[in-house]
Amino acid sequence: MTIQPKILIADDHPLFRIALKQATMNAFEDALIDEAGSIDDVMKLMGKGASYDLLLLDLQMPGACGFSGLIYLRGQYPEVPVVVVSGNDQDKIIAKAMAHGASGFIPKSMDLPAIAKAIRIIVDGAFWIPPDFSAVQQDIGNEEISIAETVASLTPQQFRVFTLLSEGMLNKQIAFEMDVAEGTVKAHVTGILKKFGAYSRGHLIIAAQKLEADERPE
Numbered sequence: 001m002t003i004q005p006k007i008l009i010a011d012d013h014p015l016f017r018i019a020l021k022q023a024t025m026n027a028f029e030d031a032l033i034d035e036a037g038s039i040d041d042v043m044k045l046m047g048k049g050a051s052y053d054l055l056l057l058d059l060q061m062p063g064a065c066g067f068s069g070l071i072y073l074r075g076q077y078p079e080v081p082v083v084v085v086s087g088n089d090q091d092k093i094i095a096k097a098m099a100h101g102a103s104g105f106i107p108k109s110m111d112l113p114a115i116a117k118a119i120r121i122i123v124d125g126a127f128w129i130p131p132d133f134s135a136v137q138q139d140i141g142n143e144e145i146s147i148a149e150t151v152a153s154l155t156p157q158q159f160r161v162f163t164l165l166s167e168g169m170l171n172k173q174i175a176f177e178m179d180v181a182e183g184t185v186k187a188h189v190t191g192i193l194k195k196f197g198a199y200s201r202g203h204l205i206i207a208a209q210k211l212e213a214d215e216r217p218e
Contacts, residue, residue: 005053006032010042026116039063059086065166066212074101075152104128147207161188166208
């Protein structure tokens with residue numbers, strides 16, 4: 001068992017990050033904790049070579065669409081267990097998160113002692129899902145599997161462009177958002193299209209929609 005685990009809390013709501021931090025410290029009082037408010041922040045921290053024992057990931061994070069953040073991070077850092085934290089605890093969402101590689105699923109409605117217990121179980125090497133979860137068969141079709149594998153293979157810059165494309169942004173808007181030349185964005189789009197075997201931006205948007213989580217308001 002890890003005595004002093006290093007844990008990354010990723011949630012765009014500061015107050016909930018505070019709650020998760022408290023629950024983590026209740027589980028491991030000597031835990032080393034980092035925080036991130038977006039997928040970009042997560043990638044910057046993990047890209048520095050930090051070795052995390054656990055990533056607590058909000059399902060709907062800025063910089064990702066639906067399950068794409070989970071899929072991408074699992075693909076880039078397969079050695080780091082990722083636990084989805086969400087206000088949407090529908091059985092089909094839990095099942096799909098686990099199918100996409102999550103090591104656990106923690107509903108935001110749980111109290112701190114229960115969250116702390118779940119964190120300890122997962123850091124100790126086991127999977128954890130809510131006790132009232134009703135197992136459902138969540139089939140992921142070949143198309144979605146292919147999309148997930150492609151998303152996981154994108155470079156960090158390509159992933160960011162893919163996410164912004166899925167939000168309907170034009171190349172010029174993406175260039176402004178990323179503070180790069182429009183030609184750089186065009187090159188990334190060409191690379192993404194090639195990886196997906198697609199011939200239009202519309203196909204990329206459809207691919208992103210396949211990974212949406214159908215999240216109800218938290």
